[in-house]
Amino acid sequence: NAGVTQTPKFRVLKTGQSMTLLCAQDMNHEYMYWYRQDPGMGLRLIHYSVGEGTTAKGEVPDGYNVSRLKKQNFLLGLESAAPSQTSVYFCASSDPGLAGYHEQYFGPGTRLTVT
């Protein structure tokens, strides 16, 4: 089991460029999440999905879009990158059907710099 994987690990963008971050999980989890982590601010939820074909906004959704076309994948898109989106992005997954249904499993993160 690879668990949760994220692609790419690092990326540098210029302001206005677009990109997509890919998250994949092989645990057959229903729920998936995208967070951003900034110094001193902990983790902030960008978007999440409660199942294939569904998405919902989290705490800081502006400037991001997501898609969950397949259960195992959750994509995070930046249509026009801004320096304020410089951050470390984490994907996580969880399964409400299990005893530890709030327990989230995390990927290794993507470090994004927007210049």
Next chain:
Amino acid sequence: AQSVTQPDIHITVSEGASLELRCNYSYGATPYLFWYVQSPGQGLQLLLKYFSGDTLVQGIKGFEAEFKRSQSSFNLRKPSVHWSDAAEYFCAVGNSNYQLIWGAGTKLIIKP
């Protein structure tokens, strides 16, 4: 509003000394509580969780945490820290939407 507070941004502890990291939460219902650890440059790993039952929960790497409803706290403890425990520790509470509300984290520094 639901929230999690970790009052200490940084804590420095000598190797071999005991550790307590504080976590206070605000949540209306019975909380589902978690501690995660993040080593430098890594993702987050679950240390322990509390759902119900015994208020003292044991986790991995020799950590434990105690749920105190009257104090709205879920403090993390370890009797003797090792240099490898240097990391950032996050407390979180689960809400009714299967989301986690996160504290800002406490960075643990170990003195040799």
